[in-house]
Amino acid sequence: MVNAGDTAWVLMSSALVLLMTPALAFFYGGMVRRKNVLSVLMQCFIIVCVLSIQWVVIGYSLSFAPSKGFWGGLQWLGLNGVGLEPYADYAGTIPHQAFMVFQMMFAIITPALIIGAFAERMKFSAFLVFTLLWATFVYDPLCHWVWGMGGWLRNIGALDFAGGTVVHINAGIAALVTAIVLGKRSNLDKNVPTPHNMPFVVLGTALLWFGWFGFNAGSALAANGLAVNAFVVTNTAAAAAGLSWALIEWLRNGKPTIFGVCSGAVAGLVAITPAAGFVSVIPAIIIGMLVSVFCFIAVTVIKPLFGYDDSLDAFGVHCVGGIWGALATGLFASRLVNSAGADGLFFGNPKQFLVQLAAVGVTIVYTSVVTLIIYKLVDLFIGVRVDEKSEAMGLDLTQHHERAYTVLE
Amino acid sequence: MKLVIAIIQPYKLEEVKEELYKSEINLITVSEVLGHGRQMGVTEVYRGAKETGNLLRKMRLEIAVNDNYLEPAIKAIVKGAKTGETGDGKIFVLELKECVRIRTEERGPVAIG
Numbered sequence: 001m002v003n004a005g006d007t008a009w010v011l012m013s014s015a016l017v018l019l020m021t022p023a024l025a026f027f028y029g030g031m032v033r034r035k036n037v038l039s040v041l042m043q044c045f046i047i048v049c050v051l052s053i054q055w056v057v058i059g060y061s062l063s064f065a066p067s068k069g070f071w072g073g074l075q076w077l078g079l080n081g082v083g084l085e086p087y088a089d090y091a092g093t094i095p096h097q098a099f100m101v102f103q104m105m106f107a108i109i110t111p112a113l114i115i116g117a118f119a120e121r122m123k124f125s126a127f128l129v130f131t132l133l134w135a136t137f138v139y140d141p142l143c144h145w146v147w148g149m150g151g152w153l154r155n156i157g158a159l160d161f162a163g164g165t166v167v168h169i170n171a172g173i174a175a176l177v178t179a180i181v182l183g184k185r186s187n188l189d190k191n192v193p194t195p196h197n198m199p200f201v202v203l204g205t206a207l208l209w210f211g212w213f214g215f216n217a218g219s220a221l222a223a224n225g226l227a228v229n230a231f232v233v234t235n236t237a238a239a240a241a242g243l244s245w246a247l248i249e250w251l252r253n254g255k256p257t258i259f260g261v262c263s264g265a266v267a268g269l270v271a272i273t274p275a276a277g278f279v280s281v282i283p284a285i286i287i288g289m290l291v292s293v294f295c296f297i298a299v300t301v302i303k304p305l306f307g308y309d310d311s312l313d314a315f316g317v318h319c320v321g322g323i324w325g326a327l328a329t330g331l332f333a334s335r336l337v338n339s340a341g342a343d344g345l346f347f348g349n350p351k352q353f354l355v356q357l358a359a360v361g362v363t364i365v366y367t368s369v370v371t372l373i374i375y376k377l378v379d380l381f382i383g384v385r386v387d388e389k390s391e392a393m394g395l396d397l398t399q400h401h402e403r404a405y406t407v408l409e
Numbered sequence: 410m411k412l413v414i415a416i417i418q419p420y421k422l423e424e425v426k427e428e429l430y431k432s433e434i435n436l437i438t439v440s441e442v443l444g445h446g447r448q449m450g451v452t453e454v455y456r457g458a459k460e461t462g463n464l465l466r467k468m469r470l471e472i473a474v475n476d477n478y479l480e481p482a483i484k485a486i487v488k489g490a491k492t493g494e495t496g497d498g499k500i501f502v503l504e505l506k507e508c509v510r511i512r513t514e515e516r517g518p519v520a521i522g
Contacts, residue, residue, distance in 0.1 A: 035466075191423045389494070392420045393451075393465075401454045 002086060003093035006222040010091070010098045013218025017105035020211035021048050021112050027204025027266070028116055031312045034196040035394025036120045037404045043127060047112045050128065051135055055104040062140040064090065064103065066149035071141050089149050091221040102218060103143075110139050110167045116314030117175035118384075120193070121185050121391050124399040126382040133374045138174065138367055142166055146359070158359035159333060159341060159352070161230065162219035164274025164325040169363045172319020174371040175310060181375045182384060184309035186391055193311075198259060205262040209238055212269045216276040229337055230276035233284035234269065240288025241268025248296050263317060267295040270321035275329040278341040283332035290328075291321050323360055330356030410505035410518060411479050415470040416444065417490040417498040422468050425489030429472070432481040436521075438471040447495045467498065473505055475518045 025044035029037045051059070061076035066089070076082050079100065087096040111131045118127070145151040146158060146166050153165075160166060185193070195201060216234040220227035245264025246256035271291035272284055279287070299316035310316060330353035333344035343349035378384055385391075390398035397403055417425055422439065429437065443464035453460045474482050483500055491497055510520040 187420060187423075191420060392418070397451050397453070401452060403453060 001093060002084075002095055003222070006091075006093040006224075007095060007098055009223035009227065010094050010102050010218060010221060013214035014098070014102045014105055016211045016214025017102070017109065017218065018048070018211075020105070020208055020215065021045075021109045023204050023207030023211055024109065024112055024115075025204070026200045027208060027262075028119060028312050030197040030200025030202075030204060031195040032119050033193050033394070034405060035396055035403075037196065037200075037396065038402050039124070039395035039399055040115060040119055042124070042400060043115050044112050046128065047131055048108055050132060051108045051111065052104060054132060054135055055107050056100075059107055059135060059140055060100050060103065062136065063107070063143040064100075064148050067144070068150040068152075070144075072144045072148045072150075093222055099221065102221070103147075106163055106167055106215075107135060107139055107143070110163075110171045111135055113168070113171035113314055113318055114175050114178055116312035116318075117178040117310050118182050119311040120395065121182060121385055123383060123386050124395070126378050126384045129382060130374060130378050130384070133378070134174065134371065137374065138370050139166070139170065142170055142363060142366065145362075153359050153362065156358070157342060157352070157355050159278055159329050159356065160274045160326065160359070161277035161329075162216045162273045164270070164322045164329070165359050165363050168270045168273060168318045168322030169326065169360060170322075170367050172315050172317075172322055173364050173367045175314035176308065176319060177368050177371040177375070179308040179310040179315065181372065181379075182309075184307075185311065186388055188309060195259065201262050202258060205265055209265060209269060212238070212273075216273060220277060226277055226338060229280070233276050233279060233281055234272050236281050236284040237272035237288035237291075238265045238268040240285045241265060241271065241292045244268075244289045244292035245296060248292060263295070263299075263313070264292040267291045267317050267321040270318055271325035271328065273322070274325045275332065278329055278333035278338050278344075280334065280337050283328070287325065287328045287332070291324050294324050295320050326356050326360050327353065330354075410508060410521060411474055411476060412503040412505040413470070413472040413474060413479070413482050413486070414501040414503065415472075415486045415490070415498060416442065416467050416500075417470065417486070418492075418496060419466050419468050421490040421492075421497075425470065425486055428485035428489040429482065432478075432485045434472060434474065434478060434482050434485065436472070440469050440471075442467050442469045445496075446499065465496070473508055473521050475521055 021044050025041045029040040032040055056079050058077055061074055062071040065073035065076040067073035082096050082100055084095040084097060086092050086094060091099045111134055143166050145153040146160050212234055213231055217227040217231035220230055242261045242265035245260045249260045250256045268288040268291055271287050295317050298320040299313045303316060331345045333341055334347045335343050342352050345353040444467050445465050451463055453463050472482055486500055508520045509516050
């Protein structure tokens, strides 16, 4: 039976999650130098276009059509048989297409997150081919394993409420591979790039936070108590993490920064994502406070130590925050919150922690290997990096023949 | 006293500054300018409308030096900004009539350093 309230909420949530990709565009766009801001906005927007089509043609079937195989089945290609009646195995009270379009928005934002690692130096044509291949060979299979009927990680009981593994660890580890394969931006040691428009970063963060209510609370797939729980813990964790990052900066660097609060808030949103439907509010505060510690160490200590150029910290925030969130779900999950979930380590079920660890491990290994293969292929045929002169002039002018800001008039 | 005006590639600014510091030239003024020489501009396209020969971003450095610092300043700028490609920029040297340090009202060569 289609429920009007549930359907309205899932449609609204889908729109909220869609907004997160343009929000990410501003979050990332503000962080790059101004000669590259349009290239980042362009990459985010074109992903919306490309993956919206990929998803209805093949992506949804490869991800969600019931199958025990590597991908989902092929029976739902072109949305064949995906109609306006509920499909009870996924969501019993909303039209099947509402579930499909909600999931589409996750398939769109995940590859967009990787932009943070290759910003300011990737060739646009190579980026397009990479994105399409990555969505099809990395996102779709992993999505099937974790969320699809017959998916093997789903069957061993891995908990991922709204996409900590499928979205954040997945994109985050791909980002690390990206940063290593592409190499550093040139002149990095002499010319440390500073964010060109901090208000854009703040605007992007605000819209991400807003959209994340759809991401997490929408993942209840109904307008019910579970959605409210997800909504509340999402807000709580983001707040705790933003505060915590600012405090860390205050103690360590002498001044808290708005960039820090934004980074922390996003890290908190990442970390609560897998846990949102399984934990209550006090664990959400702990998850949020601690994620900033881990991510802060990742971006200020680990990154310089190993020297990879993860330009906008897609790995440092999304992968590290995502891993903490997935493991924290194994610690703090409670059946009192969600009877369909499981208890975590602190609620007497240590096995759940190991299952979470296994899902994280599988994601890291699978995604890094396949991402590397895709890069090598794209590099062979197209070349992934722009030449040095184009990089110096900026991608806006050299890849798109546009510039963001005029100086005269 | 001379006034050195240099137009350089924006991404070479840090290297030029570094070279200038090595030559003990620490007082510079930098502004962002638009222009093009032989490199010509780039073509930009807005909704199909082409704009050719658009101006490129450059950095303009102004450095007032005493005569014995002129050659070191020129050498430092060239060392930092040269790539060998068109678009590296130019250095102009002008006679400087007077220099006044506002704080102390000192004038002439002593006011420059």
